[in-house]
Amino acid sequence: MNKQVKPKTGIRRKLAMIVCGSAGIIWIVCISFGYFWGYNLLKDTIGKNYVEMAGLLNEAMQRILIEEISDMQLYISLISRTNELEARNLIYKDMDKDSIRQYLSEMDKKWIEPADDSPFIKGYLELDVSQRLRELVRLDDGLSEVFITDKFGGLVALSGRTSDFYQADEEWWQEAFDDGKGAVYFGDVSFDESSKTLSLPLAAPIKDRSGKVVGVAKTILDIKRLFAPLKGFRIGKTGHAVLVNSDGYVLFHDKIVPLKSRFVKKEDFKELLKSDKQWMVTDSAWHHKKVFIAFTSLDYHEFAKKGMGWSVCIEQDAKEVFAPLHELFIQLLLLTCITLPILVIIGFLAGGIFSRPIKKFREATDRIAAGNLDCRAEVKTGDELEGLADSFNMMVDRLKKNTTSIDNLNREVANRKKAEEEIERLQRRIEFVLGATRTGIDIIDSDYNLLYVDTEWQKIYGDYKGRKCYEYFGGRKDICPTCAVPQALKTKKLIVSEEILPKEQNRPIQVTTVPFQNEKGEWLVAEINADITERKKAEKAVMEAAEIKSKFASMASHELRNPVFSIKQGISMILEGLAGNINEKQKKFLEIVNDNADTLMNLANDLLDFQKLEAGKMLFKMQEGDINKAVRESYDTIHLLAEQKGLYCVLELDNKLPSVSFDRDKIKQVMANLITNAIKFTGKGGIKIYTYKEGNIVHVKVQDTGPGIKKEDLPKLFQTFSQVATPTKSREKGTGLGLAICKEIIEGHRGKIWVESEPDKGATFHFILPVEERRA
Numbered sequence: 001m002n003k004q005v006k007p008k009t010g011i012r013r014k015l016a017m018i019v020c021g022s023a024g025i026i027w028i029v030c031i032s033f034g035y036f037w038g039y040n041l042l043k044d045t046i047g048k049n050y051v052e053m054a055g056l057l058n059e060a061m062q063r064i065l066i067e068e069i070s071d072m073q074l075y076i077s078l079i080s081r082t083n084e085l086e087a088r089n090l091i092y093k094d095m096d097k098d099s100i101r102q103y104l105s106e107m108d109k110k111w112i113e114p115a116d117d118s119p120f121i122k123g124y125l126e127l128d129v130s131q132r133l134r135e136l137v138r139l140d141d142g143l144s145e146v147f148i149t150d151k152f153g154g155l156v157a158l159s160g161r162t163s164d165f166y167q168a169d170e171e172w173w174q175e176a177f178d179d180g181k182g183a184v185y186f187g188d189v190s191f192d193e194s195s196k197t198l199s200l201p202l203a204a205p206i207k208d209r210s211g212k213v214v215g216v217a218k219t220i221l222d223i224k225r226l227f228a229p230l231k232g233f234r235i236g237k238t239g240h241a242v243l244v245n246s247d248g249y250v251l252f253h254d255k256i257v258p259l260k261s262r263f264v265k266k267e268d269f270k271e272l273l274k275s276d277k278q279w280m281v282t283d284s285a286w287h288h289k290k291v292f293i294a295f296t297s298l299d300y301h302e303f304a305k306k307g308m309g310w311s312v313c314i315e316q317d318a319k320e321v322f323a324p325l326h327e328l329f330i331q332l333l334l335l336t337c338i339t340l341p342i343l344v345i346i347g348f349l350a351g352g353i354f355s356r357p358i359k360k361f362r363e364a365t366d367r368i369a370a371g372n373l374d375c376r377a378e379v380k381t382g383d384e385l386e387g388l389a390d391s392f393n394m395m396v397d398r399l400k401k402n403t404t405s406i407d408n409l410n411r412e413v414a415n416r417k418k419a420e421e422e423i424e425r426l427q428r429r430i431e432f433v434l435g436a437t438r439t440g441i442d443i444i445d446s447d448y449n450l451l452y453v454d455t456e457w458q459k460i461y462g463d464y465k466g467r468k469c470y471e472y473f474g475g476r477k478d479i480c481p482t483c484a485v486p487q488a489l490k491t492k493k494l495i496v497s498e499e500i501l502p503k504e505q506n507r508p509i510q511v512t513t514v515p516f517q518n519e520k521g522e523w524l525v526a527e528i529n530a531d532i533t534e535r536k537k538a539e540k541a542v543m544e545a546a547e548i549k550s551k552f553a554s555m556a557s558h559e560l561r562n563p564v565f566s567i568k569q570g571i572s573m574i575l576e577g578l579a580g581n582i583n584e585k586q587k588k589f590l591e592i593v594n595d596n597a598d599t600l601m602n603l604a605n606d607l608l609d610f611q612k613l614e615a616g617k618m619l620f621k622m623q624e625g626d627i628n629k630a631v632r633e634s635y636d637t638i639h640l641l642a643e644q645k646g647l648y649c650v651l652e653l654d655n656k657l658p659s660v661s662f663d664r665d666k667i668k669q670v671m672a673n674l675i676t677n678a679i680k681f682t683g684k685g686g687i688k689i690y691t692y693k694e695g696n697i698v699h700v701k702v703q704d705t706g707p708g709i710k711k712e713d714l715p716k717l718f719q720t721f722s723q724v725a726t727p728t729k730s731r732e733k734g735t736g737l738g739l740a741i742c743k744e745i746i747e748g749h750r751g752k753i754w755v756e757s758e759p760d761k762g763a764t765f766h767f768i769l770p771v772e773e774r775r776a
Contacts, residue, residue: 042322043281043292043321043322046294047278047292050294050314050316051278051279051294051295053314054294054296054312054313054314057230057233057241057312057314058297058298058312061229061243061298061312064229068221071142084127084128084129084157085129085148085150085157085214085215088150088154089150089151089215091103092150092151100152104154104165104168107154110165111164111165112163121161124155124157125158127157129148129156130157130158130159133146133147133148133158133159134160136159137159141222142221143159143220143221144199144220144221144222145159145160145162145219145220146158146159146218146219147159147162147218148216148217148218149168149173149215149218150214150215151180151214151215151216152168153166153167153168153169153216154167156215167216172185172218173203173216176204176205177205177213180212181213182205182213184202184203184204184205185201185203185204186200186201187201188245188308189223189245189251189259199220199221199223201218201219202219202220203217203218203219204216223251227243227252230242230252230312231252235314235316236316237317238316238317239314239315239320240314241312241313242263242312242313242314243310243312243313244269244310244313245259246308246311247262248263248269250263265282268280268282273295278296279294279295281318284315289318289319290317290318292316292317292318293314293315295311295313295314296311296312298311357379357389364376368396376393439528439529439530439531440453440454440527440528441453441526441529442454442464442469442527442529443524443525443526444469444485444525444527445522445524446489446522448468448469448479448485449466449467450464450467450468450472453472469485470483473503474502474503480499482499484511484513485525485527488513488514488525489515489525493515494513494514495512495513496511496513498510498532499511499529508532508533508536509529509530511527511528511529512530513525513527514526514527567593574590620663620666620748620749621664621665622662622663623662624659625659625660625661625664626660627660627667627698627700627769628654628655629664630662630664631651631689631691631700632651632653633668634668634672635651635671638672638679639651639675641676641679645679646684647682647684647687648685648686649675649686649688650686650688650689652688652690653691654691654692654693657691657692657698659771660698660769660772662769663749666749667745667749669741669742670753670767671702673738673739675687675689675702677739678702678704678706678763678765679704681707681763682705682706684705685705686705687705688703688704689701689703697751697768697769698768698769698771699766700769701764701765701766702765703763704762704764705762706762706763707759707760708757708760708761708762709755709757709758717755718739718740718742718743718753742767746767746769749769749770750769750770751767751768751769753766753767754766754767
């Protein structure tokens with residue numbers, strides 16, 4: 001027996017050394033590279049967040065700016081057609097160019113000399129239109145000045161006295177007049193001498209009804225309102241927002257006069273604008289310390305057109321920004337010093353966990369080597385070591401057996417043969433089912449090579465080996481245009497498509513293409529091809545039935561209109577006495593016949609309308625207009641029916657609705673149907689009609705105090721030929737198409753219609769139409 005060799009180093013000692021060495025390496029790497037990595041990571045993270053915040057401030061300023069510009073354009077449109085402007089332009093009617101120039105020069109000199117309270121100056125300031133301009137400036141704190149000129153640049157009306165009377169020599173006037181073509185002028189930030197404010201000038205042409213430029217209006221926007229989002233912005237103790245122009249001069253800062261100082265040094269600002277990251281650490285131009293700066297450009301399209309590059313910047317003391325990083329590394333150093341001794345102890349204890357099972361293995365090996373084959377390695381660790389012990393014990397058991405059990409081997413061979421036979425029987429059953437249902441299965445690789453085709457299809461198409469799927473099934477030389485194989489292999493998702501088989505008299509099949517991986521990891525597809533001949537026949541029958549129904553409805557509606565019209569004409573002539581006198585009983589019966597003729601005529605009209613809508617042949621004459629006008633016209637036509645029935649009919653319209661693109665006649669048809677239904681089914685109380693704006697839609701609703709509708713009947717209301725039973729009985733009969741036609745009309749306007757109702761609580765019909773978005 002060989003002498004045991006004592007190991008030089010124990011597992012415990014090695015594991016403890018490994019743990020200590022690993023901890024030391026981690027500590028060195030953290031100290032060496034952690035600060036640099038953490039610094040850049042923190043800078044990038046904060047930079048991205050600050051750029052996002054600057055972007056939000058940017059968007060807030062843009063919204064305010066767009067609102068102000070939209071308001072100014074609205075003000076200009078409100079004053080665009082004034083009597084004063086028309087009268088002023090008539091002065092130049094009989095003047096030549098020299099006379100006009102001399103007149104304006106004299107007026108300019110005359111304007112500069114007198115005081116504000118002189119009759120000449122007051123004559124302009126006290127005009128009605130001047131007073132309205134002053135009221136606009138007073139009501140809108142975003143305005144500091146508004147005035148208008150005639151078509152030659154002479155003042156017509158103004159909110160307050162300007163420095164000059166003649167304005168045509170100004171750049172803004174010339175761009176706005178644009179040689180009589182007219183264009184909106186938008187200027188850069190400057191200090192306006194007339195209003196004594198830092199402002200944005202805006203000028204726009206004033207046109208008459210023919211589109212001819214008859215004057216120019218100018219307004220001065222006080223940009224203090226633009227700075228509201230910036231003024232309230234704070235991050236930490238030193239972080240704040242700054243607005244600068246394209247040259248780096250400050251437009252807004254709590255402690256700096258606008259347009260007097262740079263934000264940072266000129267070269268640093270250029271580098272910041274060129275930076276892809278949009279942030280940097282640099283020296284402050286006035287703090288004389290390191291600051292962290294992030295920016296985003298104000299991308300308003302009018303600014304880009306004028307070459308005005310504003311940027312929203314966020315500035316913060318660099319020490320405050322990176323203070324968390326310094327604290328983190330101090331904490332990391334302390335944590336390393338604390339955990340290193342703990343890790344040494346853990347490594348020593350863990351070494352014992354591994355060394356004890358290994359010691360038992362060694363003892364068991366020694367006893368087996370001594371000839372004790374009944375020895376066992378008793379290891380209960382619940383992990384791989386216990387599994388190794390089990391394998392070790394199994395090896396010992398096998399050593400005790402000199403031969404392999406032939407019976408066990410024969411039994412295993414028999415079981416395998418039986419399993420193969422069962423698989424073969426199952427395959428034959430599957431192939432029988434596939435043949436009976438005319439369902440085929442094939443497997444294809446990424447190069448369209450057939451790897452398997454079931455035997456039923458082989459009976460029809462022959463041997464598949466070495467052939468492409470498109471050649472085998474379609475007799476083609478290239479891939480089928482509608483083949484789903486490449487899409488299934490690309491998306492790794494199941495694809496369902498339809499194909500026809502030319503070799504089987506164009507038999508239609510539904511192909512389910514299923515991607516999967518084989519044992520080598522290669523992607524293949526399995527195609528399950530189901531026969532859909534009967535389904536296609538059924539679909540064709542349904543389409544033919546729908547076409548027959550459509551033709552019948554169209555023919556019936558046309559054929560009904562002419563005789564019904566003749567019947568109504570004859571009844572009307574009899575009721576008017578043109579065919580002789582009739583008694584009251586005859587008149588009563590004729591009125592009943594006339595009512596039923598009206599019902600039949602309505603049915604024919606509804607059938608025609610619905611048929612056109614369903615076939616997509618009804619044209620919509622979409623025009624911009626006021627939806628309130630169409631609603632009121634419908635109300636004026638029908639509300640007398642409500643009064644005759646003893647019901648109230650109330651109209652509550654929102655007068656601030658925006659213009660909507662709609663077909664006036666179609667919307668009036670919808671309103672007439674909804675109001676008539678409300679009157680028909682309301683016994684007492686009345687009807688209310690509302691319009692109002694919700695977000696980007698116009699909402700119209702018709703509310704009645706009738707018997708209401710059951711919950712289970714609500715889905716039926718807008719179905720074709722559907723009529724819902726109500727507790728009250730109406731003398732008038734509907735066609736069951738009215739609400740279905742309403743639904744088609746509203747959906748043709750890209751809108752939505754629905755109803756809300758409960759029994760005994762009335763019903764409210766709603767429909768909404770979209771408002772077209774307008775961009776400045």
